[in-house]
Amino acid sequence: MKYNFDEVIDRTNYHSVKWDELETTFGAKDALPMWVADMEFRSPKPVIEAIKKAAEHGIYGYTSRPDSYYQAIIDWMERRHHWKLKKNWLAFSPGVVPALSFIIRAFTQAGDKVVVQPPVYYPFFKVIENNGCHVVNNPLKLSNKKYFMDWEDLEKKVDDPRVRLLILCSPHNPVGRVWQKEELIILGEICLKHNIIVVSDEIHADILFEGHKHIPFATISPAFAHNSITCTAPSKTFNLAGLQTSTIIIPNKKYYKIYKNILDSLALDENNVFGLVALEAAYRYGEEWLEQLLPYLNENLEFLMKYFRERIPKIKVIKPEGTYLIWLDCRQLGLNTRDLNNFMIKKARVALDDGYWFGTEGKGFMRINIACPRSFLEEGLKRIEKAVNSM
Ligand SMILES: Cc1ncc(COP(=O)(O)O)c(C=O)c1O
Numbered sequence: 001m002k003y004n005f006d007e008v009i010d011r012t013n014y015h016s017v018k019w020d021e022l023e024t025t026f027g028a029k030d031a032l033p034m035w036v037a038d039m040e041f042r043s044p045k046p047v048i049e050a051i052k053k054a055a056e057h058g059i060y061g062y063t064s065r066p067d068s069y070y071q072a073i074i075d076w077m078e079r080r081h082h083w084k085l086k087k088n089w090l091a092f093s094p095g096v097v098p099a100l101s102f103i104i105r106a107f108t109q110a111g112d113k114v115v116v117q118p119p120v121y122y123p124f125f126k127v128i129e130n131n132g133c134h135v136v137n138n139p140l141k142l143s144n145k146k147y148f149m150d151w152e153d154l155e156k157k158v159d160d161p162r163v164r165l166l167i168l169c170s171p172h173n174p175v176g177r178v179w180q181k182e183e184l185i186i187l188g189e190i191c192l193k194h195n196i197i198v199v200s201d202e203i204h205a206d207i208l209f210e211g212h213k214h215i216p217f218a219t220i221s222p223a224f225a226h227n228s229i230t231c232t233a234p235s236k237t238f239n240l241a242g243l244q245t246s247t248i249i250i251p252n253k254k255y256y257k258i259y260k261n262i263l264d265s266l267a268l269d270e271n272n273v274f275g276l277v278a279l280e281a282a283y284r285y286g287e288e289w290l291e292q293l294l295p296y297l298n299e300n301l302e303f304l305m306k307y308f309r310e311r312i313p314k315i316k317v318i319k320p321e322g323t324y325l326i327w328l329d330c331r332q333l334g335l336n337t338r339d340l341n342n343f344m345i346k347k348a349r350v351a352l353d354d355g356y357w358f359g360t361e362g363k364g365f366m367r368i369n370i371a372c373p374r375s376f377l378e379e380g381l382k383r384i385e386k387a388v389n390s391m
């Protein structure tokens with residue numbers, strides 16, 4: 001069937017963080033919400049049908065995961081990412097951020113250190129600190145409007161026995177890099193050498209712009225598979241974040257057991273029935289929708305890049321290779337962090353993610369979400385243009 005991504009859907013009063021927390025987060029109820037990483041699009045029809053069927057059954061007892069659930073994950077990963085998974089590598093989590101929390105609890109002692117590569121998805125910082133560890137920053141380097149990993153800095157930072165884990169964001173939110181094999185190899189070798197487990201957050205793996213290919217970290221070599229834990233979910237791909245259903249892939253038997261133990265100790269190893277049926281329907285029957293979504297996002301990206309280039313040249317776009325989140329370099333506006341935020345909210349009336357939330361490296365940047373109808377995107381850009389012109 002043909003999906004209509006141009007349809008504008010009102011989400012107010014549907015329990016949406018992005019829409020219903022505008023007032024509490026930004027003090028601006030009427031700002032256009034272009035922040036939180038979910039989409040303004042309905043999920044694929046087969047997903048909605050599967051949830052309706054489960055809802056209409058009317059009995060919402062304890063759930064068991066059928067073989068077909070696992071097979072849907074296995075088939076998806078093989079079809080989309082050429083990764084042949086084994087069923088006994090797959091573990092559950094009610095979200096990728098919760099999984100990061102479980103992993104940190106299970107694989108570190110209080111006072112240990114965890115490496116991240118800022119500017120990066122800000123819950124990484126909180127999840128490390130809330131679990132008694134210290135954040136070690138290995139900042140990305142910006143060169144010619146593209147971000148790269150800094151190996152020299154990484155080598156120095158990991159030369160410390162308290163460093164236990166590295167959280168890799170792949171593809172990277174917010175800078176949009178889809179890491180190349182050569183880059184992942186260097187990172188993986190450094191981590192192997194220093195006995196650091198790579199926790200690869202691949203939640204954005206399915207959202208790729210033309211010409212880019214995601215390489216699951218663990219597929220690079222058996223040694224990397226053995227030294228890594230991969231976090232995946234259908235939530236970004238099919239707009240299912242509120243259903244809290246993720247898959248954690250752990251080929252290392254010892255690590256799998258440690259992860260399972262922590263999940264059991266917290267009594268969290270059970271699916272919500274709606275998340276369960278949605279995951280299976282999405283991976284089994286959602287591809288047609290995704291194949292229409294990706295070109296739409298690609299056109300949104302082209303539209304946004306042209307708009308900034310021609311009409312708001314003071315703001316530079318860091319062209320993403322994946323994810324529907326775009327990193328905007330606003331430094332030429334000459335505003336400090338607080339003023340830039342106030343400017344976007346009070347003058348432009350758009351709610352964006354403040355670059356500073358992603359680490360000090362994000363000062364002067366903003367993140368905008370383009371997973372929305374084109375008219376919605378255009379409205380946001382017009383508001384920014386008008387505000388910039390009135391400076
Ligand atoms: C890199 C990354 N990891 C994890 C998440 C959230 O995962 P979950 O909702 O499954 O906890 C996001 C959401 O934006 C993200 O960008």
